[in-house]
Amino acid sequence: MKVSDLKELMIRSLDKETDPSASAREIENAGAVFGFSERFTDKVLDKVFSDSSAVVRKIEFVRDLNNVFYRIALSGIAAIVLLLISLFIMEGSFSLNSFLGLGDRYDETILCLLTGN
Amino acid sequence: MESYRKKGDDELVRASLEGDKNAFGEIVNRYQGMVARTVKGMLGDSVYTEDIGQEVFIKLYHSLPEFRGEAKLSTYIQKIAINLTLNEIKRRKRFFSMFAQKGNSEMHEIEVADHESEEKRDAREVVSKALMSLDPKFRVIVAMRMLQGYSTKETAEILDLPLGTVLSRLSRAQEHLKNILDKL
Numbered sequence: 001m002k003v004s005d006l007k008e009l010m011i012r013s014l015d016k017e018t019d020p021s022a023s024a025r026e027i028e029n030a031g032a033v034f035g036f037s038e039r040f041t042d043k044v045l046d047k048v049f050s051d052s053s054a055v056v057r058k059i060e061f062v063r064d065l066n067n068v069f070y071r072i073a074l075s076g077i078a079a080i081v082l083l084l085i086s087l088f089i090m091e092g093s094f095s096l097n098s099f100l101g102l103g104d105r106y107d108e109t110i111l112c113l114l115t116g117n
Numbered sequence: 118m119e120s121y122r123k124k125g126d127d128e129l130v131r132a133s134l135e136g137d138k139n140a141f142g143e144i145v146n147r148y149q150g151m152v153a154r155t156v157k158g159m160l161g162d163s164v165y166t167e168d169i170g171q172e173v174f175i176k177l178y179h180s181l182p183e184f185r186g187e188a189k190l191s192t193y194i195q196k197i198a199i200n201l202t203l204n205e206i207k208r209r210k211r212f213f214s215m216f217a218q219k220g221n222s223e224m225h226e227i228e229v230a231d232h233e234s235e236e237k238r239d240a241r242e243v244v245s246k247a248l249m250s251l252d253p254k255f256r257v258i259v260a261m262r263m264l265q266g267y268s269t270k271e272t273a274e275i276l277d278l279p280l281g282t283v284l285s286r287l288s289r290a291q292e293h294l295k296n297i298l299d300k301l
Contacts, residue, residue, distance in 0.1 A: 003243055006244075011291060021268075031234070031237030031238070031241060032243075
């Protein structure tokens, strides 16, 4: 079919009186065929049915992450307890200053600078 | 796969829901042409449209449990295809408005098959270019009528639009199309 005829057919296909399915067939016969590649179905099926295995992998990853988190958290708690024990042994009490690593004495130069006395 | 070809849509949907890969494969085979006409008609005949086509069927598979069979499966798929395509048009417009000059928002690449005759390639190019020159709200209606052969009533049902709106858009689209085709 000539391009000019195809253009005419395209315009005519939008007429109210034209049978749309017949004109769509004519346009298709003229060569306006739109399709996907040959392996389209396989690609879709691969994606659809590998999705569920991807979900399983994701769940497994989250579970592994949880296990790792518990191990790190337990090690952290153990380290804190050890630190507290060592502080208690060294300082003989659990005062705020010993927690913060501060001495019991004030630095008077700062007080002088702030108050001017 | 031969036995699946004889099965009706309802049977294929039921089997797909039970995880039958071949049944869903038959649905894809049966309706990929229809989806290609919608997606390529509205987005242009480029290789990138195949991803949207795949997305249509992936979305269909995940929404099959909600498909109650009140509408035809083809209508259901068509609606998914139109929604995803319109979303893609919006996405492309947003992207090109940020990164490119005005008027470049639609791609006009034509996918060329080696075995295809020049006449057929020209025909596809004319149809594709004409459709891509239309505003998306006209394009969807023209693509459905010109490429899918849907009646005005069917188009109105699929697009959830009043019949009068479809008729007036069709008439305005025809005017636009005449001007576009004169320049091509």
